[in-house]
Amino acid sequence: MKLERLKLYNFKNYAEAEMNFEGSIHCFYGKNASGKTNILDAIHYLGFTKSYFTGGDKPTIRFGEENFSITGRFTTPTGVTENIKVSLKSPGQKKVSRNDKDYQRFSDHIGQFPVVMISPSDSDLINNGSEVRRKYFDSVISQFDATYLENLIRYNKALSHRNRLLKIMKDKRMQNRAQLEVWDQQLMEYAVAIFEKRVEYNKLFSKHHAEMHSRLTDETEIASVEYDSSLMENDMKSLLDESFQSDLQAGFTTKGVHRDDYFFYINEHRARRYASQGQQKSYLLALKMAQYMITNEKTGHKPILLFDDVFDKLDPFRVQMMIKMLCQDPFGQVFITDTHKLRIEDIIGAVSPIQLFKVENGTVKADE
Template sequence: MHLNSLALVNFKNYKEATLELSPDINIFIGENGAGKTNVLDAVYYLAFCRSFLNPIDKQCIRIDEKFFLLQGSFVKEEKKIAITCSVKEGQKKKVTRNKKEYEKLADHIGEFPAVVISPYDRNLISEGSETRRKFIDSIISQFDRNYLETLIRYNKVLQQRNALLKQFQEMRIFDLESIDVWDLQLIDLGNVIHKKRSAFLLDFIPVFQKYFNLISNNKEEIDIHYKSQLIEEDFATLLRKSHRKDNALGYTNVGIHKDDLVFLIHQQPIKKFGSQGQQKSFLIALKLAQFELVSGLLKKKPILLLDDIFDKLDHLRVAHLMQLISDHIFGQVFISDTDRDRIEKVFDGIKIERKLFTVNQGNIEEG
């Protein structure tokens, strides 16, 4: 599977651009702010129906325009598949496959998997639990559509329950019979999600540890701890015990929406006790483990997006990553960088077909 061509209209800083791509390596060179990352984000958007940079779709529309359009021609099992994503101000996002619109965007997730390694990955360590939950949810959703649908339903039920609690708070009442209706649904959905997260992490953590050891030469002891209220008590008991607190605060205080991943180095939080180099290795290992598991479960290699990472890595880590590329571990790869000379040195001796594009303020030229 690979992306054969890409077209952007009014996407971020691009008025219009059309690219014919290599099935192997595609490199985008340009100064900071030129729009290199936006090309990689367009590829990601075609895969996930969302940006990895901007959670609000309208923020991807070019300044002074009313819409954006992305078109990609994928080659999958020797068949060409046209994917189009369009967003217009005040209208519902539209995603089509061979000109037929998806009824549910969830049906598209996993069809064209992708993994991005970016400086923004540091948010997985520095930010709150929601960022780490989204990370694990996005991985599982690519190969388990039922999981994604269950997660969507859980969040809708959670919103309804919170709205009811807010009403109770304003009216200074608590109706157990009414809240039980939402509790039963939340319990069923939450237990499914918790079970699947637990099972996934059992497979994920050893693969993650393998890649960390590979790129750091087996120097550190690292681990991931799954933190969930459902490990200590069953969900029904947790909700029942939390009724008074939920009523007082006006929202649901227990459940899988409170889950977190604790990243550890030598049994201590890497956020506090890990060096910058250790944290970079940790993050890259997370993404490489994601790549391997998704690739194995879907029986196809995801597109790998390497966004401006070479100036953030030391020579040893770059060498290990390039070894994986030269061993054809990955399929199609997109790379952004500011330094042409550095990229040429990085790929010196790697005999893989590649295309190089120069990016300059919304203009892209091959070569």
């Protein structure tokens, strides 16, 4: 899958912009806050129907405007043209279309045009709470397993209904266990399916991650990803029964796969506590490369790789090593941002043909 054209309208700091892409490696240069990252985020929208950086759509609308649109023209390996458009006319009127046909459910689009984003903000995966890591791995799996995504959506809906009832019971000091049974049954059904897939995919993910981390660190460190879930020791029914009183006191469901976590280790030590900043960057880069590999393996597509602020994570030598790797199978199209044109040309351009774009004050123009 290759992105050939990108059009932006009222997206973040862009009033209007259009880019045509040639080759495989596209580099955007310009000062900080000029809009380089916004271009990568627009491409992420085309794959995931949402921003990588903001929690909703409203912050992505250009200041003073009421709507935005992102349009991408893709070409498949067989030469078929696909046109994807994400637009928002007003709050609650978001549309995602493929070849002018609107999706009824945005989730049906996930995984059709896979992307992998690498950003300095990825440090949140190590330093923040379990919800950040869980959401990340859920988004990875959802790109190649539609059944997993559907089970996750249904689990969260049942969880929301159960939590609403628990809050009512807490507020009114009621203890009616029977009212929760219909939602408990659904949680039990979907929790097992989610748990089993997380276990399965974490084994594959861990394999790719260890291999990529070894390549990035010249085999000097051993990295691992461990999945942790309360379902490893108890079934969902037992968890819900045992936690009923604590759920009533809290007003929400305290146990289940929505509380799962992933632990990151380097040489058997928690990366969050003991890894240096450099070690954490290598760990996270290997994590994203593992995401790329497993998505390619499961879908047969080459995800678009979005590499924001490439030199934030790697020194010049490792950047060149990375670019050499990205020029080989199974990698495909890559979008890169950096502040220095000469650095891009001297380090990245030395090992691969590149297409350069200058970004300045919400405008973007291809170099001649």
